[in-house]
Amino acid sequence: MQFTYSNPATIHFGQGQIAAITSEIPAQSKVLVIYGGGSIKKNGVYDQVSEALKDHTWLDFSGVEPNPTKETLDKAVAIAKQEGIDFILAVGGGSVVDGSKYVAAAAKYDGDGWDILTGKYAIKSALPLGAILTLPATGSESNSAAVITKAETQDKLPFMHPSVRPVFSVLDPDVMKTLPERQLVNGIADAWVHTCEQYITRPTGTMVQDGYAETLLRTLKTLGEQFDDRDNDAWRKNLMFSANQALFGLIGSGVLHDWATHMIGHELTALWNVDHARSLTIIQPSLLRNQIEYKRAKLEQMGRNVFGLADSDDLAERTIDAIEAFYNQLGLETQFTAHGTDKATAINAVIAQLTKHGMTALGENQAITLETSREILENAIA
Incomplete structure (x- = not known):
């Protein structure tokens, strides 16, 4: 640190x-x-x-x-x-x-x-x-x-x-009072994944950063659960400040960063104009499952401290399931269906863009090669 x-x-x-x-x-x-x-x-x-x-x-x-x-x-x-x-x-x-x-x-x-x-x-x-x-x-x-x-x-x-x-x-x-529901849901998802990109990596003993990230994730989870009752000042204030703090710089200081979900997600937006936040919820669960052995300890920590899950041998797997369920509860996609072509063509299009942009070694371990990105996309694209 x-x-x-x-x-x-x-x-x-x-x-x-x-x-x-x-x-x-x-x-x-x-x-x-x-x-x-x-x-x-x-x-x-x-x-x-x-x-x-x-x-x-x-x-x-x-x-x-x-x-x-x-x-x-x-x-x-x-x-x-x-x-x-x-x-x-x-x-x-x-x-x-x-x-x-x-x-x-x-x-x-x-x-x-x-x-x-x-x-x-x-x-x-x-x-x-x-x-x-x-x-x-x-x-x-x-x-x-x-x-x-x-x-x-x-x-x-x-x-x-x-x-x-x-x-x-x-x-x-x-100013949030007149925002469409879709934009508010996107805001929750965007802030959530921003926090995850700085948190679900490897343990680094950064107790303040981890604790603050977990507070933000629990807050966003609660705001998602309260979405039907969102028309009040407290809900709006907490979302606005949570989204700000998720990428304010503090929780990312002295810790490992991932950002692979963002880099791959950007290509979905560039190619098919997918909402930025929804490109993230499409990619992240598949990426976490692909990289689970690198991220197991932090996923287990998140399962305990954010979702309140009991310890078990499959705690990391259940944490990813809980993340995906959170997205589904909010009506967010976790698989991409609107590419307008066949799956193989869609995957090849994303890989071509990643290659063009030099995104050939992503993640906190630089372990997400183009072939790994292809494996992630196999599960993220319908």
Whole structure:
């Protein structure tokens, strides 16, 4: 357990906190407000932003997709450059925040922004960025990571850099009141798998990180069990903060990380536009069963401390079953059926993408080769 941990993002949590952006964004800044399909104009968030920025100079850019594409985001980059934008304000869920990170970095680069994703260009600086979260799921509002899709080539790639971490984020649970059921379920699943990717690896004796991860998992499990009674402030607050903390950086400090579920899941999204969270619930159970001997000790720990399962020789196996049952209870898919082709063709398409992106040794042990990924997909794709 040796690490350096720093997360300087300021979080304004609670009802009415959107007003805090007035003082958070320097008065002299020219602001580009980036959002998605326009729901913020129906639920009152856009009006609150307008009021908070009434003494600022600002423009807006809409249309960022649920899986943000380079093609759309490059239009915002062009505006940022042409208009001399000083500050980016993302208003939306993780996709809008991820896309805004791309805009913030690409606006300070003269070349093609996709070079950031391929590693051709190393970020040197980015425009400062703030976020108003409308959908709890990814934790992107206070971390330095983003995932962007290039629609033209069906590539979905991540990047990370400290300069794109939002300097502040507003988490007002009231904005969740009008979210569709599907997005709330996705939020639970996304936060759950984020926690698992930093927890279900090998024992490292990190009692604080393990204990905090288990608290998040128990909380998310409870929120899932209470889903039918979700229309209350306490439920919304706990989901919004759990999703934030799942990828805030603390539970991942000084421990092993997996992320193979994410890397394989990204390809389902890029190829067939599967919801990000659902790509994870499709892949994870099959991956855990494939890698069970590496992960047995932590799965047993999770079974005892999260699901309250009794000790037995098959505790790890029963823990995976419990994870899958949790997903099924929420109506989340654990097998992929909507590929529109035969199983072999679908698997080959994913393997080709993993090969193209260099995802040939995944997981905390780098043990998930392309052949192993194929075995996982054999069980994850119907």
